[in-house]
Amino acid sequence: MFSSERPDSGKQTGPKFYCLEMFPYPSGRIHMGHVRNYAIGDVIARYKRMRGYNVLHPMGWDSFGLPAENAAIKEGVHPAKWTHENIAYMKKQLIRLGLSYDWSRELATCLPEYYKWNQWFFIKMYEKGLAYRKASFLNWCPSCSTVLANEQVIDGKCWRCDSTVIQKELEQWFLKITDYQQELLxxxxxxxxxxxxxxxxxxxxxxxxxxxxxxxRVDGSGEHITVFTTRADTLFGARFICLAPAHPLAEKFADPAALEKIREHYGKLDEKHGLFTGRYAVNPANDEKIPIYVANFVLMEYGTGAIMSVPAHDQRDFEFAQKYGMPVKVVIRPESGGEAPYAMAFEEDGVLVDSGPFTGMKSAEARTKISELIENRGLGRRVVNYRLRDWGISRQRYWGTPIPIIYCERCGAVPVPEKDLPVVLPEDVKFTGKGGSPLAESESFLNTECPSCNGKARRETDTMDTFMDSSWYYVRYCSRKDGPALDKENIGYYMPVDQYVGGVEHAVLHLLYSRFFMRVIRDLGISDVSEPFQRLLTQGMVCMETVRCPEHGWLYPSEAEGEVCAKCGRSVERGRTEKMSKSKRNIVDPDHLINTYGADTAxxxxxxxxxxxxxxxxxEKGVEGAHRFIQRIWAFVHDNMEKLAPVKGLLPEGRSPLLRKTHQTIMRVTRDIERQYHFNTAIAAMMELVNMLTAFEPSDQEDLRQMRFALERLLLMISPFCPHAAEELWETMGMPSSIQREPWPGYDEEAAKEDEIELVIQVNGKVRTKVMVPQGLSDEELKERAMALSRIQEAVSGKQIKNVFAVKGKLVNIVVK
RNA sequence: GCCGGAGUGGCGGAAUUGGUAGACGCAAGGGACUUAAAAUCCCUCGGGGGCAACCCCGCACGGGUUCGAAUCCCGUCUCCGGCACCA
Known part of the structure; x- marks a missing residue:
């Protein structure tokens, strides 16, 4: 009855508005987090449509990824089948919610027609030197048997399965996001x-x-070690040098067996382990000789993979020095005088001591001066370092985009030619969950010819990180699915996304990758846009109380009857309110909610x-309240239709509280939506109008006209929130065409003005009384009226009036002593 | 540890730029309708005092600025989020 589909007109005229919500992973069914996310987006899309924008509001599926493959391993269903069934079901759910998507642009990242373009981007980036291969130590999840990006490691654990992540050296493909770090910043x-x-x-x-x-310089060798420091002011306090275990000189200087031991502790947040190499290094500032160590806590990936250790002014170095009984040399003292603490490092800025010609200088100045000294000696340079690393995209998994590279014995790594794209995932793969890349087991996939020499060659068997899929999908939506994927004109018209809505959990991963990708797309000449998302709204989580039974553990809401467990009758423990999650069972199923109360209530x-x-x-009670509100409007329309039908098309003429309230409500709702999308206060304003409407008793034709006017505006305003009820009631009121085609109601600021205002009178800033006065009195008149009140006379009698303030025509404050 | 953000009734939350604290909703209590219940409707609803008109206290806590502070400043406490050997 209410088609939520908004077929695209194909026209690109008028101001556009691109409203986008983060597309879901098709896990099986939608959850309340989706409902919230998509409800927010849909109100914005519908509101902007009513305001005359040509709105692009698409939806699709982030449909590559581990759960599909895990289902294949567990249940023997092919990931593609599992995924497409889930998509079909979830799409029905979204349609039931009345979300106004243009389904003609629907996409699924697991389809070759989509991931072909992942491969295309990869090859373009390879050609530009933005995609490269290198061996490196990477986060490896033994349980998922795959590599994880830094962002996917949470507290040393895998973000998906919570296993402890280990370090493993592998050949991986990387995207050079660091080329854009300065611009992104x-x-x-x-x-x-x-x-x-x-x-x-x-x-x-x-x-x-x-x-x-x-x-x-390494003493007695031609080698030298470059270290990075942000604290050049502490250079005179350097007591030793630490190399990362993977540093080339570590391998050269250290005993291999001992080095291996240190490596075992690398990347772990445990105790510090060090190994003396027997060598010494020469401090470029004062030519002092200090020992060279290999230490597990020094990162190879940041800076130069080597540090100068200043135990007096760096807590990590301090701990290391303590453990190995090494000296501490204080070179900074607190500026306030006083002694630096002895039991720990003093890490703040201060005044230099014991630092040769720099003694007495403040830290900030010393950093510059000492850096200049080193530069002048030709032993260093000022540099900028970034924490950001290149994006490793290789995954030893099946259900992802094949990386379009062919390895030839003669030619090395050769990209698949554009005309041969897409490299399609093979079907003949067994899902065992063991070992490395499943693609390596498909002979038909693996064996191929080298595109440049036609010799025997094999394909890359890793697939891409799924963040690759979501880094550009918003660009794909700009063109219909039956059209070209990257149409410059379409992209030029719709990009950037005007409003993006999604969870804050993607604050760095997805959003940063997308910003990077957009710039790559720009530099490929496909778009002029640099920033993909003009405005971003990060919605909060949907939370619910947790309930626990001492016998049965976490309970679903339906399993707790009052204060007892439905299974065993023991009294339950009501825990804290937390994000809805299957594991804690504090979930509400959207299907159930829609069946009980309807999509509008949800x-x-x-x-x-x-x-x-x-x-x-x-x-649950709050949901009932929302439902009740819709029911009240419903009942009101039906109860009054007979009276209101004859006044159709007649606009009110007079002034009245109801008319004023109607204009005020339109004003408030418009403002609340425009200003930061405060839907909660917009709805509250509409509730106030309904309260007034239901209390209104019309006595003549003019009253009925006003009533009808108020009711029509109300339905228009509520239509983006509750499209189904609004549409049906609109029809009930005898309106000929869909409410979806109506413009957003305007308001008359004059008509919204109160005739009288409530004047607040304060004495010494405390409210003493309030009185109704006509609108628009001058400050002087307001003061006079206030002073004339007997309440005020009493309050100020016998006291000296120091001052009287009048504020914005609505408040008077009398200051007495 | 570092960097952010937030503390308002029994609860979710309102309160443009400092100017009526508690909109709206939920819960609770009372009442109407009903044989009864549900539904619906009406009233009360931050705390304390007073028969009352009214008064005092209240936006985490302690100070300050101001005629006036939930809002600005300083300090303290608590909670939430992000990063975490990044040199």
Whole structure:
């Protein structure tokens, strides 16, 4: 009855508005987090449509990834079958919710017609030197038997399965996001439409720091070690040098067996382990000789893979020095005088001591001066370092985009020619969950010819990180699915996304990769846009109380009857309110909710219970309240239709509280939506109008006209929130065409003005009384009226009036002594 | 540890730029309708005092600025989020 489909007109005229919600992983069914996310996006899309924008509002499926493969391993279903069944079901759910998507642009990243373009981008990046292969130590999840990006390691554990991550050396493909780090960082400040906390997280993730690279000559050898430090002011306090276990000189200087031991502790947050190499290095500032160690806590991936250790002023070095009984030399003292603490490193800036010609200088100045000294000696240079690393995209998995590379004995790694794309995933693969890449077992896939010499060759068997899929899908949507994937004109018209809505959990991963990809797309000449997402709204989590039975563990809401467990009758323990999750069983199934209350209620509650960026606490009672509100409007329309039908098309003429309230409500709702999408207060305003409407008793034709006017505006305003009810009631009221085609109602600021205002009178800043006065009195008149009141006379009698303030025509404050 | 953010009734939350604290909803209590229940409707609803008109106290806590502070400043506490051997 209410088709949510908005077929695309194909026209690219008028101002566009691209409204996008993060596409879901097709896990099986949607959850309340999706409902909330998509309800927010849909209100925005519908509102903007009513405001006359040509709205692009697409939806698709982030459909590559581990769960499909795990299902294949567990249940023997092919990932493709599992995925497509899930998509079919979830699409039905989204349609039931009345989300106004243009399904003609639907995409699924697991389809060859989509991932072909992942491969195409990969090859373009390979050609530009932005994709490269290298061996490196990587985070490896033994349980998933795959590589994880740094972002996918949480507290040393795998983000998916929680296994402890280990370090393993592998050949991997990388994308050179670091080529764009400076631009990404600088452009961060321009992201005015983003939550500042997300911008900050990105900046911290990129992690720019300025410092000095200094060369320490290795005594008795032609070698030298370059270290990076942000604290050149502590150079005179360097007591030893530490190399990362993977540093080339570590291998050269250290005993192999002992070095292996150190390597075992690399990348782990445990105790510090060190190994003396027997060599000494020469401090470039004062020619002091200090010992060279290999240490497990020094990162190869950051800076130069070697550090100068200043135990007096760096806690890590301090701990290391303590353990190995090494000397501590203080070179910075607190500026305030006083002694630096002895039991730990003093890491703050201060005044230099014991630092040759720099003694007495402040840290900031000394950093510059000592850096200059090193530069002048030709033993170093000031540099900028970033925390950000290149993006490793290789995954030893089946259900992902094959990396389009062919390995030939003669020609090496050769990209698959564009005309041969896509490299399609083979079907003849067994899912055992053991070993490395499943693709390596498919003979038909593995064996191929070299594109350049036609000799025998084999294919790359790794697939791409799925973040690759989601880094550009918003660009794909710009063109219909039956059209070209990367149409410059379409992209030029729709990009950038005007409003992006999704979870804050993607603050660094997906959003940073997308910003990188957009720039690559720009540099390929496909778009002029650099920033993909103009405005970003990160909605909060959907939370619910947890319930636990001492016997049966976590309980579903339906398993707790009052305070006892439905299974065993023991009294249950009501835990804290947490994000809805299957493991804690504190979930509400959207299907059940829609069956019981309808899609409009599900939407309305999600939007009313909290502002979008806050966490939302689920409450069954609150849902009932939302439902009741819709029912009240429903009943009101039906109860009054007979009276209202004859006044159709007649606009009210007079002034009245109801008419005023109607204009005020339109004003408030418009403002609340425009300003930060405060749907909760917009809905509250509409509730107030309904309260007034239901209390209204019309006595003549004019009253009926006003009633009808108010009701029509109400339905228009609520239609983006509750499209089904609004549409049906619109029809009930005898309107000829769909409410979806109506424009957003306007308001008359004059008509919204109150005739009288409530004047607040304070004495010494405390409210003493309130009185109704006509609108528009001058400050002087207001003061006079206030002073004339007997209450005020009493309050100020016998006291000296020091001053009287009048504020914005609505408040008077009398200051007495 | 470092960097952010937030603390308002029993609860979710309101309160443009400092100017009526608690909109709206939920829960609770009382009442109407009903044989009864549900549904619906009406009233009360931050705390304390007073028969009352009214008064006092209240936005985590302690100070400050101001005629006036939930809002600005300083300090303290608590909670949440991000990063975490990044040299």
């Amino acid at each position: 600088e452009a961060s400040d321009g992201l005015a439409g983003w939550p500042q906390k997300v911008v900050l997280m990105q900046k911290n993730w990129i992690g720019r720091s300025e410092g000095l690279e200094a060369e320490f 939407r309305l509650f999600s939007l009313f219970a909290a502002p979008p960026e806050n966490d939302l606490q689920w409450s």
